[in-house]
Amino acid sequence: MSEKTQFYFLLTGANSGLGLSLAHRLLDDFLTTHPDNHHLTLILTTRSHSKGSATLALLSNHLHTRKVPTPRYTLAHHSVDLTNLVSVHSLAQTLYSSYPHLDAAILNAGMGTFLGIDWLNCFISLAKNWIRAVTVPTYKIQDVGCMTAQEAPLSGESIPTVFTANVFGHYFLVHEVVDLLARGGGRIIWTSSLEAYPWALSTDDLQGVRASHSYESTKRLTDVLALTSGLECTSPFTASFFCQKQSDDNIGFEKKQNQQVPKMYVCHPGICGTSIIPLNFILFNCMLLAFYIARWFGSPWHTISTYSGANAASWLALAPDDELKDVQAPGIKWGSACTRSGKQMVKATDVEGEENRPEFEELGRECWKQMEGLRMSWREKLGQKAAQ
Template identity: 25%
Template sequence: MSWKVADIPDQKGRVALVTGANSGLGLETAKALLNKGARVIMACRSRPKGEAVRQIILESNDSTKLDLIELDLADLASVRRAAEQVERQYSRVDLLINNAGVMATPQTLSKQGLELQFAVNHLGHMALTLKLLPLLAKQHGARVVTVTSGAQYMGRIAWEDLQGIKHYDRWAAYSQSKLANVMFALELDKRVRNAASGIASLLAHPGLARTNLQPKSVAANKSWQEGLAYRLMDPMFQSAAMGSLPQLHAATAPTAQGGEQYGPRFNFRGYPKLCRIAPLALREEDRQRLWSISEKLLEI
């Protein structure tokens, strides 16, 4: 049986925060949760772009439950401000969907001087999650869904050159950040279980989905070869709506459990199913090591 948006349980009374909700997977996720009755907080890097998309959504859904906050995951000060705003404005958060990301960027540094992909995809979301844990813990059945990708299976943590200072390869850095997503989510699930907080931490990956990540990567790197590769692979890609199903399933399906990962049935495309976790993320000692290093970096 194929799990679809129609299978999402009623979300009335619940509050969901979705990072990167103005495009791609995040947009589809925000729309689906809103249509099921949730109050959705769109957390977007650009307020004008986020507001423009918010107005487009409201043209077909006159809900009063679609909010917008500014969140730049490449700036830990922005993450702190966004979390503080959520704490002030909302009495609850039931779902945190760490969806936003960057992919295969040229060597670039975050506001705090950290490698951009590691900073945005992993550290920014870790900082946001940890700051919102007390709010999440107030709700029975709260979930954190961290969105990774199939690149996790190719990822390696460059322990001696985590920021790519000695050698930078944009795809290796991307894969490292996606493996870090998995390691963080699994370690988080262990910790919230031990604390008996009632929070579940899950993972999702979209397979090959058409989003703005591909054209942005091509434009940023001025790579005609990459552009050609995407055109040749296009028949293998599924829509952003289909790509969003694994994270929606992880966030809402009653059967989904903490520590699980959902992805397309055939790993590249298809309806969501429970899927294999990257073996390197199963090493508890490495997860604890990454957590410790990440905590130190977040104190910058």
């Protein structure tokens, strides 16, 4: 079998914060761990063409500064609004027509409907347990019930905003491009959070329409989907999700034989200093100071820098298959971590509730069942209305 030299990575939400740092890190880590004859095509998505152009300019300047020869990489951009299923479907079609396969889909894009901070709750939490208060906070105020209207041909339909931006848009996209991932032995890498609280997710409201903490609800759902994706209990639903869509008549027999069901992984960036919650200059720097204090007192999760926070996702995307197999990577939630001095590492993360395997597996089965039902329903609507 000939050596594989062409690699294609898809990264969503690459225009700022963790996503932009992850784009930098994927390029840096690929170029330092792969031989000179290996080429990376990094496919970036943002919500607008202008954001994409700015991202490409920043990355190109970074690579130019490093004097990286252009035969080693290609940067590409496609616009997508993950809360708009028509846009997601359009992106999938573009990817099919543009790339031969995908080695990894790094699902980073996300959002929260954050309104501010419950300061009384914040100060009480800090007084009780400083490290816990700045690691797994519960004092962020969020809007409830936000919906996004869909565009033609789905006009008149709407879908929960945070749920779709963080989970369902990615879920819908991955199924639509599952053939590309199968051709590349692809990895599906979900971005979760330390704030994936079990109490935030209800199977009676999987889309978080009534959730007071919709962001945390989506992150818990992300954990459950990823960590149960390879289990027998979810196989009736994962089988349809991973079912290849196209006949692939245009690819050779050998390539067909080499196709494999993509594997799901989940990671989180630790605690980074980002602008996901709107804070003024003074409060933002107070937040960073609080993070440093937590790190100095022994927290491994306060990576603070988004580049450091991108470590776990980059490792999952680039590590050899044997390395991931040896550590049973698909069944573990991986986090970017660091020492007091800031030395970076990747660390397994405890997932609350996972110790009760029967209950956790039943939760996974129910989540997969509902997600597949939603996907099929929306795909049917999209197909029917497009034909009208």
